[in-house]
Amino acid sequence: MTDAPLPGPASLRNPLGLTVELGRDTPIRLDCGVEMDSVTVAYQTYGTLNADRSNAILLCHALTGDQYVADPHPITGKPGWWNDLVGPGRLFDTDRYFLICSNVLGGCMGTTGPKEVNPATGKPWGQDFPIITIGDMVQVQARLVDHLGIDQMFAVIGGSMGGMQVLEWCASRPERVFAAIPIATAARHSAQNIAFNEVGRQAVIADPEWREGRYMDHGTKPRRGLAVARMAAHITYLSEPALHRKFGRNLQGDRDAFEYGFGAEFQVESYLRHQGSTFVDRFDANSYLYITRAMDYFDLAAEHGSLANAFKGTKTRFCVVSFSSDWLFPTVESRAVVHALNAVAANVSFVEIQSDKGHDAFLLDEPEFHATLSGFLEAAAVRRGLPPAGSKGETP
Amino acid sequence: MTDAPLPGPASLRNPLGLTVELGRDTPIRLDCGVEMDSVTVAYQTYGTLNADRSNAILLCHALTGDQYVADPHPITGKPGWWNDLVGPGRLFDTDRYFLICSNVLGGCMGTTGPKEVNPATGKPWGQDFPIITIGDMVQVQARLVDHLGIDQMFAVIGGSMGGMQVLEWCASRPERVFAAIPIATAARHSAQNIAFNEVGRQAVIADPEWREGRYMDHGTKPRRGLAVARMAAHITYLSEPALHRKFGRNLQGDRDAFEYGFGAEFQVESYLRHQGSTFVDRFDANSYLYITRAMDYFDLAAEHGSLANAFKGTKTRFCVVSFSSDWLFPTVESRAVVHALNAVAANVSFVEIQSDKGHDAFLLDEPEFHATLSGFLEAAAVRRGLPPAGSKGETP
Known part of the structure; x- marks a missing residue:
């Protein structure tokens, strides 16, 4: 296993983009049956692992997210997806916690995925990449955590597909997760x-x-198709009230008359087109296929006989969070998780945040949401025996 | 103005598919400013117009609907979209009412639209077809109704985009609509x-x-793009509960294990793919662009200063219907119409039908919905002085 800097602009907080090669000693056996003996994982860390290795938080990213939680994105230059939550004294206090976020298996930001080179052919994997599952992603994360010498994470946290990974961790490796969000x-x-x-x-x-799937061999990209895919998906990340508030029926360029054509008449159209075209610059089309497929396969109840079975005997402390206007992952889905956890007498709190921002609310400035995370983490830290805020992460 | 049979399989109930050419005497001026002096309208009728021309019902079709309300579709052979509601003794009783349904301007089932020949070039209009609005569709329908010698329709009825046409009729030509649904x-x-x-x-x-837009000149079709468009739209016509009840996470071919690939693993995928590919056989891609655009432009409040203004002084009797699980045209939108009608003291009843079938419920077997239509039509028929059911449409 070797650590090497990832190419790309250096981060201010964490100058080294880290990579590690996993699977050389023991191949990684995927759910589809394929064994991989070399998986590179690209990851970022923030803060410092304490002496008894008890302050690690694993952050799991969503479908089109990546490991750049609090660094400028190497392609877009935009701030990380939870940039404002990470740092000294912040919600994810880098004076107290050691944060880890790795690009998922099948991703396109440095971890082995369809755009990386298949050692067997010397060409990009493309559609020869094996089908992956949320379980496979978590298996690779577990190998990374092994590599970092951490037995139990203080917390595993993530939204959307990141939340699926959290649930998978808790079902497949409960002893390694002290708290889960x-x-x-x-x-x-x-x-x-x-x-x-x-x-x-x-x-x-x-x-x-x-x-x-062999577009890389031809030096091209399915730009238009991927842009349409992103446009459709983007609608599902928002809510109707949010779209109405943000754009309503306002015309592009604040015009007051229609142009009567198929150009972007309405602001919401030009916004969507922009979302589509910028996405293509930063994301690989095959990764999009593989990762969406992994989400489709995810079904903890089917894997474990029942959802309660998936969490039987768990000692993990759970904080389940949903957003009232999220229609992609509506509150009823979170409630199903909470009911299963209640059925096995797990330690669980559940909060539905009132928000009109839709699914994307978990990435946005939602004070009640952040207060919920903060309160839960604080209480869990006390239980875990971590030093209180302001003590610079030293164990007492 | 000439009537001519429309090519295509003959209907059992109405052997002649009718067409009429409009605009020769007085050109049709569209909202975008273009004048058309020849618009062919393809339409179907059911039942017989009574002596005082007071029993006409105009049915307005939705985005991808057509005039084949109760005839086998000439391309797919499938029954009409309200097939079971039309006939002697049925909800739309052909012994009592004279039903008219015309393919909308911009459509692709015989009415002038982008796939028809542009007289100026001798080639299909394609993207040279002028941009149209719901108002333009209704203007053409009004010309058709003029042609049929009908001053006032007993009722104008339609769902989805058909409902937009109903509202447009009531706002722009209130004296010609006795009752509206x-x-x-x-x-x-x-x-x-x-x-x-x-x-x-x-x-x-x-x-x-x-x-x-010139695919017809090349003897081709944007099949894949139009199929994707239909797939995305089709999701919005259903509800999550309906999809869950119908397909859940069932695997294709009732398999019990994943194939781990990008074929249709889940039944819902193969269903959607089928919806996409069959749609392409019966619908024109440019028509899809023009008609969706017409829907986007629709905004009665903006056109009339306020929604109440749009209905000021109306004597039309309204029955506004929504479906509880319709998230494309949710009940709140119908309520906005009802509030505006209340504000101008219109005669309006409003029913939200409890259904888990989503937007498409208006095309499906929904007994409470059909009872609502029936009750409203019966009361309106009495008011209009139409003979009661069973009297074969003769005026007393």
Whole structure:
């Protein structure tokens, strides 16, 4: 196992983008049956691991997220997805916690995925990459955590697909998770969400530039198909009230008359087109196919006989969070998780945050949400025997 | 003005598919400013117009609907979209009422639209077709009704985009509508709905076979793009509970294990793919662009200063219907119409039908919905002085 800096702009907080190669000693056996003996994982860390290795928090990113939680994105230059929550004295206090976030297996930001080179052919994997699951992603994360010498994480936290990873951790490796915060997520992907994912995949596959997944060999990209996929998905990340508040029926350029054409008449159209075209610059189309597929496969109840079974005997402390206007991962999905946890007498608190921002609320400035995380983490830290805030992470 | 049979399989009930050419005497001036001096309208009728021409019902079809309300579709052979509601003794009793349904301007089932020949070039209009609005569709319908010698329709009825036409009729030509039933609709297209339409349009436009709209000149079709557009739209026509009940996470072919691939693993995927590919056989891609655009432009309040203004002084009797699980045209949109009608002291009843079938409920077997239509029509018929049921449509 070797650590090497990841190419790309250096982060201010964590100058080294880290990578590690896993699977050389013991191959990683995927759910589909394929064994991989070399998986590179790209990850970022923030803060310092304490002496008894009890202050680690694993942050799990969402479908199109990445390990740049609190660093400028190497391609877009934009701040990390939870940039404002990470730092000394902040919610994820880097004076107290050691934060880890790794790009998921199948991703496109440095971890082994379809855009990386297949050692067997010397060419990008493309569609030869094996099908992956949320369980496979978590297996690779567990190997990374092993590599870092951490037995039990203080907390595993994530929203959306990140929340699926949190639930998978708790079901498959409960002893390694002291506290868990699954946010805006579900224990299984719904029929409607599979349907939306399938629309996105078909949009990519319909693009002739996808070339059966071998577009990299041709120096091209299914730009238009991937942009359409992103546009459709982006609608599901917002709520109707949020779209109405933000754009309503306002015309592009604040015009007051229609142009009567197929240009972007309405602001919401130009916003969506922008979301589509910028996404293509930072994300790989095949990764989009593989990762959406992994979400579709996720169904903890089916894997464990029942959802309660998945959490039987758990000692993990849970804080389940949903958002009232999230229609992609509605509150009813979080409630199903809470009911299963109650059925096995787990330690669980549940908060539905009132917000009109839809699914994306977990990435936005939502004070009640942040207060919820903060309160739960503080109480869990006390239970775990971590030093109180302001003590610079030294164990007492 | 000439009537001529429409080519295609003959209907059992109405052997002649009718067409009429309008605009020769007085050109039809569209909202975008273009004047058309020849618009062919394809329409179907059921039942017989009575002597005092007081028993006409205009049925307005939805985005991808057509005039084949109760005839087998000439391309798919499937029964009409309200097939079971039309006939002697049925809800739309052909012994009592004279039903008219015309393919909308911009459509692709015989009415002038982008796939028809542009007289100026001798080639299909394609993207040279002028941008149209719901108001333009209604203007053309009004010309058709003039042609049929009908001053006032007993009722104008339609769901979804058909409901927009109903509202437009009531706002622009109130004296010509005795009773109106706008179903599962809105007085303006929401930001979210514009966004979904834009995704569909971009999917079509992204397909290289669209060829800037001139695909017919090349003997091709943007099949894949239009299929993706339909898939995305189709999700919005259903509800999450309906998808869950119908498909859940069931695997294709009732398999009990994953195949780990990008084929249709889940039944909901194969269902959506089927919806996409069959749609392409019966619908024109440019028509899809033009008609979705017309919906986006619709905003009665903006056109009339306020929604109440749009209905000021109306003598029309309204029955506004919504469905509880319709998230494309949610009940709140119908309520906005009802509030505006109340504000001008209109005669209005409002029913929200409890259904888990989503937006498409208006096309499905919903007994409470049908009872609502029946009760309202019966009371309105008495008011209008139409003979009671069973009297074969003769005026007393």
